Amino acid sequence: MAKVAIVMGSTSDWPTMQKAAEMLESFGVEYKAQVVSAHRTPELLTEFSKTAETEGYSVIIAGAGGAAHLPGMIAAHTHIPVLGCPVRSSQLNGIDSLLSIVQMPKGVAVGTLAIGEAGAANAGLLAAQIVALQEPAVRDAIIAFREKQTETVLANGQLEL
Numbered sequence: 452m453a454k455v456a457i458v459m460g461s462t463s464d465w466p467t468m469q470k471a472a473e474m475l476e477s478f479g480v481e482y483k484a485q486v487v488s489a490h491r492t493p494e495l496l497t498e499f500s501k502t503a504e505t506e507g508y509s510v511i512i513a514g515a516g517g518a519a520h521l522p523g524m525i526a527a528h529t530h531i532p533v534l535g536c537p538v539r540s541s542q543l544n545g546i547d548s549l550l551s552i553v554q555m556p557k558g559v560a561v562g563t564l565a566i567g568e569a570g571a572a573n574a575g576l577l578a579a580q581i582v583a584l585q586e587p588a589v590r591d592a593i594i595a596f597r598e599k600q601t602e603t604v605l606a607n608g609q610l611e612l
């Protein structure tokens with residue numbers, strides 16, 4: 452059963468949100484990805500959010516661009532942790548997405564990541580870290596990833612100027 456849900460406002464968000472999926476796959480964390488739009492499919496948003504716990508999800512990654520109300524509205528319907536990913540928009544370069552997601556009112560939380568692919572990848576990493584609290588194999592995979600990353604930076608750090 453998938454522990455992580457990846458939802459996004461449009462299929463056009465997938466190239467960005469795929470980075471979250473790839474990160475989860477690298478740690479062996481199962482996920483299910485689908486389009487749920489706050490504005491175009493509001494009833495699906497409500498149904499998805501209210502059934503997320505019984506579906507077995509431990510964390511929800513929600514990505515959207517522009518007037519990005521998806522993460523906040525999902526968080527309004529569930530107590531499962533929601534990680535919000537601002538997708539880079541064509542008009543305002545994702546600043547609109549970021550501001551739409553980040554400034555939640557006190558009492559309803561969304562963990563907001565950076566704009567674009569790095570943020571989506573880190574949403575996948577953070578979701579895996581949450582899953583790792585209950586799954587030692589995922590914990591071990593994350594520790595190995597971090598160690599390898601550090602080794603790579605150290606090995607490549609001596610620049611020949």
Ligand code: RP5
Pocket residue numbers: 459460461462463464488514515516517518538
């Ligand atoms: C948002 O509007 C989506 O999350 C997407 O980032 C943006 C544009 O959607 P499309 O017009 O490409 O479907 O709801």
